[in-house]
Amino acid sequence: MTRYAMVMDTRRCVGCDSCTIACKVWNELPLDVLFCPVLRDGPHGVYPHLHMNHTPLLCMHCAETPCVHACPTGASRQDADGIVWVEEKGCITCGACIAACPYNARHRDRQRGVVIKCDFCKDRVRDGEEPFCVKTCHQRARVFGDLDDKHGAVARLVNSLRTERLFEDIGTEPQVYYIMSKGGQG
Amino acid sequence: MKKHAEATVKRHAHVWTWPIAGYLFLGGLGAGMVIVASVGDLFFGLGSFFIPCAGCSLVALGLGSLLLVFELGRPLQFWRVFSRERAVLTFGAWMVVCLMVLDAVYLGFWFDFVPWSGLFWLRSAVAGACLLLGCGVMLYTGIELSSMKARVFWNTPALPILFALSGLLVGCAGDYLVLCVWPYSAEFAVAAAGPEGGLEPVGGPGSAGGLGSAGGLGSAGSLAAVQSILVVCMGALSVVTLISVLIYVLMMYTSSTAAARKAAARWLKGAFAWAFWGGLVFIGLVIPLLLLAFGSGILHAGAALCVIIGGIFLRFLVVYCDDMRDLPGEALYKKRLPQGDEAFLKADW
Numbered sequence: 291m292t293r294y295a296m297v298m299d300t301r302r303c304v305g306c307d308s309c310t311i312a313c314k315v316w317n318e319l320p321l322d323v324l325f326c327p328v329l330r331d332g333p334h335g336v337y338p339h340l341h342m343n344h345t346p347l348l349c350m351h352c353a354e355t356p357c358v359h360a361c362p363t364g365a366s367r368q369d370a371d372g373i374v375w376v377e378e379k380g381c382i383t384c385g386a387c388i389a390a391c392p393y394n395a396r397h398r399d400r401q402r403g404v405v406i407k408c409d410f411c412k413d414r415v416r417d418g419e420e421p422f423c424v425k426t427c428h429q430r431a432r433v434f435g436d437l438d439d440k441h442g443a444v445a446r447l448v449n450s451l452r453t454e455r456l457f458e459d460i461g462t463e464p465q466v467y468y469i470m471s472k473g474g475q476g
Numbered sequence: 477m478k479k480h481a482e483a484t485v486k487r488h489a490h491v492w493t494w495p496i497a498g499y500l501f502l503g504g505l506g507a508g509m510v511i512v513a514s515v516g517d518l519f520f521g522l523g524s525f526f527i528p529c530a531g532c533s534l535v536a537l538g539l540g541s542l543l544l545v546f547e548l549g550r551p552l553q554f555w556r557v558f559s560r561e562r563a564v565l566t567f568g569a570w571m572v573v574c575l576m577v578l579d580a581v582y583l584g585f586w587f588d589f590v591p592w593s594g595l596f597w598l599r600s601a602v603a604g605a606c607l608l609l610g611c612g613v614m615l616y617t618g619i620e621l622s623s624m625k626a627r628v629f630w631n632t633p634a635l636p637i638l639f640a641l642s643g644l645l646v647g648c649a650g651d652y653l654v655l656c657v658w659p660y661s662a663e664f665a666v667a668a669a670g671p672e673g674g675l676e677p678v679g680g681p682g683s684a685g686g687l688g689s690a691g692g693l694g695s696a697g698s699l700a701a702v703q704s705i706l707v708v709c710m711g712a713l714s715v716v717t718l719i720s721v722l723i724y725v726l727m728m729y730t731s732s733t734a735a736a737r738k739a740a741a742r743w744l745k746g747a748f749a750w751a752f753w754g755g756l757v758f759i760g761l762v763i764p765l766l767l768l769a770f771g772s773g774i775l776h777a778g779a780a781l782c783v784i785i786g787g788i789f790l791r792f793l794v795v796y797c798d799d800m801r802d803l804p805g806e807a808l809y810k811k812r813l814p815q816g817d818e819a820f821l822k823a824d825w
Binding site for chain 1: 549578804
């Protein structure tokens with residue numbers, strides 16, 4: 291069965307924000323909304339051994355979805371392939387899913403009165419293409435694919451390198467795996 | 477471009493704002509009032525005095541629901557909130573609506589022209605259902621917030637308990653104020669007491685044990701006795717709530733999560749300190765305790781009013797304390813986001 295996931299190789303990420311801008315343009319996001327910001331942390335270390343950490347974010351498409359459980363209308367959904375999305379027709383923007391999401395991945399679109407979020411560019415994915423942020427990343431820091439495909443890039447990276455997931459301790463089972471810049475050796 | 481920027485860049489630092497705080501307060505107030513009224517009716521035969529409180533509870537819940545609808549991005553689609561069976565918010569919405577309907581039915585026992593006003597068995601059944609649903613509504617507001625795993629200050633089982641205590645406290649205060657201002661006629665007060673009266677204790681005309689029976693608290697002078705019971709309840713609940721609030725904030729202040737410690741520090745000595753110490757602790761709990769202990773008459777009414785103000789402060793403080801755990805670099809990122817007043821957003825392109 292298909293289970294979409296993404297691997298973020300932060301060793302490769304240079305914080306250029308290409309993915310952030312590409313996503314914003316592709317999804318025609320409002321001015322105050324970003325689906326995939328890149329966090330910067332650092333510099334760490336002592337000169338000349340300095341490094342910056344770049345953490346690209348997006349919806350984690352959790353296996354245990356607090357946002358979907360919190361939604362009182364059923365507009366927040368998760369497909370069998372793991373993609374979490376919002377059916378705009380059913381959304382009343384009550385804010386319950388925004389409050390429930392630990393990753394700040396949901397946003398109010400005040401003009402349309404709905405909640406919007408990253409949906410892994412599901413229309414592109416169903417057409418056999420990659421999400422737009424993955425396609426744009428010239429450093430190949432973002433890798434997208436089917437986690438259940440043993441020979442796929444995502445499964446190989448997750449199974450061969452040490453990866454981390456954000457806020458794993460709260461039990462949301464996020465499906466975005468990070469190869470951290472100071473690690474990743476299996 | 478300018479108009480578009482103003483319309484879209486309106487960054488809210490908080491997931492919910494004043495309408496939800498108002499809803500949580502009014503929900504707690506409405507539920508607390510009807511719980512106290514139902515207990516008074518079912519176990520002490522004082523329903524004759526408390527039935528107007530059901531009407532006030534109905535108004536509070538109605539106003540709270542309006543605030544909730546006002547907060548929605550698409551208010552006219554509010555009915556969709558009833559459409560999913562497993563969400564806490566859906567449970568809560570159904571409970572609030574059912575409680576409002578029961579409040580209206582309960583209020584009907586006050587009026588002779590209502591067909592069911594003489595059915596004592598129905599009154600006790602409705603009071604019992606109001607008690608159960610009132611408890612549900614009072615707890616649900618806290619459970620809704622505490623179920624948010626992402627919000628460190630909310631995500632604890634202590635929050636529903638704190639909201640329940642506060643709900644009962646403001647419920648007592650609300651009922652006390654209704655008893656103070658409601659124009660009970662002397663005839664009604666006498667009628668409420670006697671076996672021939674139109675409004676009897678739940679046990680019916682022949683019941684002996686109820687406080688509303690002749691010779692009990694239901695005599696013409698019994699209004700003061702009922703108020704004195706509420707004063708004792710308010711005093712006890714104020715002490716318990718004060719201790720609970722302090723324990724809750726100190727528990728967060730010593731939490732292992734940095735974001736929770738930061739949030740609690742804001743309550744104790746930061747931006748929220750004036751509202752916490754001044755509004756919630758001093759006006760909402762300490763002054764009422766002093767007035768209840770050493771005052772009488774109008775001062776007790778003042779204490780009830782202070783308790784209600786404290787209840788409002790508690791909900792606002794909690795709703796505006798929606799801190800999340802930050803990822804490394806997230807604070808810096810948030811600081812750089814546009815606020816809507818940047819020059820390039822105001823420029824007329």
